[in-house]
Amino acid sequence: MNFKLKVWRQSDAAAAGEWRTYGVSEIDSGASFLEMLDILNDRLVVEGERPIAFDYDCREGICGSCALTIDGTPHGPRQVTSCQVFMREFTDGSEIIVEPFRASPFKVLCDLVVDRTPFDRIVEAGGYISVDAGPKPEPNATPISPETQQAAMDAAACIGCGACVAACPNGSAMLFTGAKATHLNVLPQGQPERYDRSRAMVEQMDAEGFGGCTNTGECEAVCPQEISISVIGELYRDYRKSMVHVLRSRRGRMKAQ
Amino acid sequence: MTDFDNRIPAGPIEEKWRTWLDDHRLVGPRQRGDHRVLVVGTGLAGSSAAATLAGMGYKVDCFCFQDSARRAHSIAAQGGINATKDYANEGDSVRRLFHDTIEGGDFRAREANVWRLAELSTRIIDQAVAQGVPFNREYGGHLATRSFGGVLVERTFYCRGQTGQQLLLGAYSALQKQVLDGRAQVHTRHEMLDLVLVDGHARGIITRDLVSGEIERWSADAVVLATGGYSNVYYLSTNALGCSVTAIWRARKRGAAMANPCFTQIHPTSIPQTHENQSKLTLMSESLRNDGRIWVPKAEDEERSADEIGEDERSYFLEERYPRYGNLVPRDVASRAAKLVCDEGRGVGPTGRGVYLDFQDAIAERGRAEIDSRYGNLFELYERITGENPWEVPMRIYPAPHYAMGGLWVDYELQTTIPGLFAIGEANFSDHGANRLGASAMMQCLADGYFIVPHSVTNYLSKHAANVETAEPSFERAEGEVNERLGRLVSVGGKTSQSQFHKQLGNLMIDNCGILRNADGLREAIGGLRSMREEFWRDLTIEPGEKGMNQSLEHAGRVADFLEMAELMCNDALDRDESCGSHFREEHQTDGGEAQRDDENWASVSIWEFEGPDSEPKKTAEQLSFEAVELEQRDYA
Known part of the structure; x- marks a missing residue:
């Protein structure tokens, strides 16, 4: 198969960036989108042109590294990660537009590579249950119904790719934040820190410059893990309750008196 | 002269780890903040070690080449993690897990290490549940288990088909908490390019910042390598594309010996290669072998599609050759058998390098809903990649390089031949012998990271801590x-x-x-x-x-x-x-x-030392002694 690619090129974070067009030919229809870019890059290197930088790692849809906006949609039209897009899904001879995930908190570092460390800082603010390694109680002493476990798992399946942010007209990270918070907030283990967590994560999200949620639902529509927008409602509810809750200082560990 | 003492404590195998813990030297809580430890790699082993060391009070600098610690390739582990809880009331025990692992590894692993691994297995589950890892549950609310290759009990705990993801997120978020608390720092998009020794001890690393290209020096009291395996030496493998041998190889050139490098696992259930420019092979979880039946046509060069081939024209070659374990024989055995039938010309699919993994009988017996709840996401994954619907046509699978049992040689304390350099998880060679059983990799990574290396690093620091500056000439x-x-x-x-x-x-x-x-x-x-x-x-x-x-x-x-x-x-x-x-x-x-x-x-164990770029490597053998198990020919028939 043959394609014309219109690709965003930007040598580093400070550079202006521009569109460049490349032709690729004789691509196997079973090739993935990223393998098609590999082939192009191999050619560019031999021709002495700078190859296109893009993030990838596992190439099986679970690490969350890849982050291409394909024809205007984060990860392309099929609601899978960029690495799971295959060339057989495109019309032979068509033009495909490739650009990075666009959102102001995700700074473009080079070509199609963006900085998603704001997500790490949102998790850092409260996306965990505070336990150090050491002897722990027998798990079956606290039965958890399969329904609760499945609800936690549905939310915990988030791969942190950032497509939700790139798709949102407000650049909101509420689907990501809601997924992490909901995973922990529905479990019995997550109760002691439930409200501190919800408040701290939302505040960090705001501090990173992500927008608020206005229920457009674009995030859910592109999420490769099919995280439901209902996690945002869950987080809102806990965030609201946290307003009548005295927050602990989360920095530092509990000190013996 | 390199020190190859494996430091296995004396005494009965059941008491060795307890004895070591009782005897090891401690560092007081107030002194720990004076010591810095570098942890390279943020997979299950690295994240859990970094989070635990920081939680104890050490200063930790952690490095990964990915853009976030959460993306390390442990995230892709699907099937599950073994533990001898014996919830299924099958008479499972530490000894049985130990025995299965030693036998599965074809008697080429150290007894003492494997015993400790089996002993710690239950604590990993407790730890993960406390962190909020959502393991699958039975209707009564208790933890669910399933069986895996090479064993006859159900001791594998799982979170759908994403167990590695959930365990890694547990370790990663524990690490992020330590970042908030100011005791750990995570340096993403940094690749380790060299190890630095001062007076024969590992005291630092050199990294390249993958965004700016800047070369940086990092000094510390000890270095922990958790940099995974080297199956990408085969180019096409189930590993993530960034997985490499670089960190442990550079360490080897500085004096860390490599053990059993030829022990690499080829996993039987990967989606076959379909085209020339393919960049990786995608694994289908071994758990599929619980219900899927593996077969090829009896005739060579069969051209009919699977549904046209009658029952009596099919060869269920694993069930025929290994009636006791059937499709659940260990990975090495299954891979070899699949390769052999394909070499005979009985392989299926466009390249002839594939065998069928068929769920028709399981669907008929258990119903579609049941199979969907067990493997739904794996069926989707298969369809997404191949464009074929596994509910209608059998899956095709073929072996793919997957895991390296070999790695840096370590003693019982997980310390390499370089003092102060520790290797954990897939980066070391220690626990799986010549073949790893399914659902054992995550167990080993987390045992190393949460429960072993924090103590052995403490033991080392209590004797050999040093304030080293990056201005030292060796940096x-x-x-x-x-x-x-x-x-x-x-x-x-x-x-x-x-x-x-x-x-x-x-x-x-x-x-x-x-x-x-x-x-x-x-x-x-x-x-x-x-x-x-x-x-x-x-x-x-x-x-x-x-x-x-x-x-x-x-x-x-x-x-x-x-x-x-x-x-x-x-x-x-x-x-x-x-x-x-x-x-x-x-x-x-x-x-x-x-x-x-x-x-x-x-x-x-074959231990290989680096003798210079143009010299033959020097080999030393560590004899393995078997006291708790009897050496026997593996028999899965």
Whole structure:
């Protein structure tokens, strides 16, 4: 198969960036989108042109590294990660537009590579249950119904790719934040820190410059893990309750008196 | 003289770890903040070690080449994690898990290490549940388990088909909490390019910032390598594309010996290769073998589709050859059997390199809903990648390089031959012998990271802590060498890209040092590798410029290391004149075609030291003694 690619090129974070067009030919229809870019890059290197930088790692849809906006949609039209897009899904001879995930908190570092460390800082603010390694109680002493476990798992399946942010007209990270918070907030283990967590994560999200949620639902529509927008409602509810809750200082560990 | 004392405590095997814990030296809570530990790699082993060390009060700097610690390749582990909880009331015990692991590894692992692993297995589950890892539950709310290859009990805990993801997120978020608390720092998009020794002890590393290209020095009291395995030496593997041998290889060049490098696992259930420019092979969880039946047509060069081939024209070759374990034989056995039927011309799919994994009987017996709840996401994954619907046509699978049992040699304390350098998880060689059983990798990573290495690092720091500055001459030297090498890579000025070299290397290795090996092939491969290396340094072309983001430079550096490592693998495979587990030398097989061990001469670990770039590596053997198990021919029939 043959394609014309219109690709965003930007040598580093400070550079202006521009569109460049490349032709690729004789691509196997079973090739993935990223393998098609590999082939192009191999050619560019031999021709002495700078190859296109893009993030990838596992190439099986679970690490969350890849982050291409394909024809205007984060990860392309099929609601899978960029690495799971295959060339057989495109019309032979068509033009495909490739650009990075666009959102102001995700700074473009080079070509199609963006900085998603704001997500790490949102998790850092409260996306965990505070336990150090050491002897722990027998798990079956606290039965958890399969329904609760499945609800936690549905939310915990988030791969942190950032497509939700790139798709949102407000650049909101509420689907990501809601997924992490909901995973922990529905479990019995997550109760002691439930409200501190919800408040701290939302505040960090705001501090990173992500927008608020206005229920457009674009995030859910592109999420490769099919995280439901209902996690945002869950987080809102806990965030609201946290307003009548005295927050602990989360920095530092509990000190013996 | 390198110290190869394995430091296994005396006494009965059940008490060795307790004895070690009771005797090891401590560092007081108020002193821990004076010590810094570098942890390289943020997979299950690295994240759990970094979070635990920081939680104890040490200062931790953690490094990964990905853009977030959460993306390390442990995230892709699907099926589950073993633990001897015996919730299924099958009489499971530490001894049974120990025995299965030793036997599954074809008696080439250390007894004491494996016992400790089995002993710690239940604590990992407790720890993960406390962190909020959502393991699957039964209706009564208790934890669910399933069975895996090579065992006859249900001791595998799982979170749908995403167990690795959930366990890693547990460890990653524990690490992020330590970042908030100011005791840990995570340096993402940093690749370790060298290890720095001061007075013979590991005291730091040199990294390249993959965004700016800046070379940085990091000093510490101890270094922990948790950098995973090297299956990408085969180019096409189930590993993430960034997985490499680089960190442990550079450590080896500084004096850390490598053990059993030829022990690499080829996993039986991967989606077959379909086209030439494929960049990776996707694994389908081994758990599918619980309900899927593996078969090929009885006739050679069969051209009909699966549904046209009648029941009596099918060969369920694993069930026929191994009636007791059936489709759940260990990975090495299943892979070999699949390769052999394909070599006979009975393989399926466009390339003839594939066997069917069929769920029709399971769907008929258990109902679609039940199968969907167990494997729904794996069925989707298969359909997404192949464009075929596994509810209607059987899946096709083929073996793919997956895991490296070999790695840096470590003693019982997980310390390498360099004092102060520890290796954990897949990066070390310690627990899986010549073949790893399913659902054991995550168990080992987390046992190492949460429960072993924090104590052995403490023990080391109590005796050998040192305040080392990065201004030391050895940092200067190491940085100079790193720069020099990067400079050489960008200035070869040839015509062949690094990925072409990587592909050539992969083809050579899978043909000669893959599922089947023989002396002639290995000798030929060694010759081929030498000329390939020469060619690489003469004809490589990559993006010029060491500054800024340069992914072809990153990849080229890793390929250069693989080209060297590959030769060591072939040397080791040639040297080990027996078959065991995944290492199947065609010269050594039983009448039934199984791996024929030679316990008299080869019940040992092969340890290879680096003797300089143009010298033959030096081998030392660590004898393995078996007291708690009896050596026996593995029998899954």
